[in-house]
Amino acid sequence: DAGVIQSPRHEVTEMGQEVTLRCKPISGHDYLFWYRQTMMRGLELLIYFNNNVPIDDSGMPEDRFSAKMPNASFSTLKIQPSEPRDSAVYFCASSRGTTQTSGNTIYFGEGSWLTVV
Amino acid sequence: GIQVEQSPPDLILQEGANSTLRCNFSDSVNNLQWFHQNPWGQLINLFYIPSGTKQNGRLSATTVATERYSLLYISSSQTTDSGVYFCAVERIYSTLTFGKGTMLLVSP
Numbered sequence: 001d002a003g004v005i006q007s008p009r010h011e012v013t014e015m016g017q018e019v020t021l022r023c024k025p026i027s028g029h030d031y032l033f034w035y036r037q038t039m040m041r042g043l044e045l046l047i048y049f050n051n052n053v054p055i056d057d058s059g060m061p062e063d064r065f066s067a068k069m070p071n072a073s074f075s076t077l078k079i080q081p082s083e084p085r086d087s088a089v090y091f092c093a094s095s096r097g098t099t100q101t102s103g104n105t106i107y108f109g110e111g112s113w114l115t116v117v
Numbered sequence: 118g119i120q121v122e123q124s125p126p127d128l129i130l131q132e133g134a135n136s137t138l139r140c141n142f143s144d145s146v147n148n149l150q151w152f153h154q155n156p157w158g159q160l161i162n163l164f165y166i167p168s169g170t171k172q173n174g175r176l177s178a179t180t181v182a183t184e185r186y187s188l189l190y191i192s193s194s195q196t197t198d199s200g201v202y203f204c205a206v207e208r209i210y211s212t213l214t215f216g217k218g219t220m221l222l223v224s225p
Contacts, residue, residue, distance in 0.1 A: 106162060107162070108161075
C-alpha cells in the first residue's frame with residue numbers, strides 16, 4: 001500500500017500567490033482529513049470529507065482557504081491569496097470508516113511544508 | 118471544545134532509560150490515540166486506546182477513562198524513539214483533537 005501521498009513536499013511562495021496542495025488518500029478509505037501544524041497552535045483539523053462530501057469545515061481559518069474532493073482518490077487544499085501567517089505544515093490523512101471504531105486507524109501523509117514570504 | 122493537556126512538554130533521556138508521558142483530557146471521550154511524529158515529520162499511529170491497557174514491544178499505554186487521563190510508557194528507550202508524542206481524543210460524532218505533544222530526545 002502506497003500510503004497517503006501529498007504534493008508538493010515543500011513549497012516557498014510569495015505573499016499574494018495562490019497555493020494548491022494535493023492529496024491522494026489510501027485506496028478504499030472513505031474519510032479524508034486536512035490538518036495544519038504550527039508551533040503556536042499545534043495540529044488543527046481544517047476540514048474533513050466522508051465519501052467525497054465535506055462534512056465539517058469549521059476549522060478552515062477564513063475564506064482564503066478552500067478544499068475540494070472531486071473523487072475518491074484526490075483532494076486539494078487551496079489558499080488564495082496566501083499570507084505569511086499561512087506558513088505551516090499541512091497534513092492530509094485518511095481512514096476507512098470513522099476513527100471512533102477500533103482498528104480504523106488514521107493514516108497521515110508526510111505533509112506539505114509551506115513557507116509564504 | 119474538549120481540552121487535551123500533555124506533560125511533560127519536553128523530555129531528555131539517556132538511551133536505555135524508561136519514561137512515562139501523560140495526557141489529561143477535559144471530558145469523556147469515545148476514542149483516544151497516541152501518535153509519534155519522527156524527526157522527519159511523519160506521524161505514525163501507536164495505539165488506539167479509549168480505555169484499558171495495551172502493549173506493543175517496548176511501548177505500552179494505559180487509559181483510565183473515568184479519571185480522564187492516559188499514560189504512554191516507553192521502556193529501554195532508543196535513539197529512534199526521539200520525536201514528538203501526541204495524544205489525540207475524540208468525542209462521539211466529532212473528530213480528533215490533538216494535544217500539544219511531548220518532545221522526546223533520547224541521547225546515545
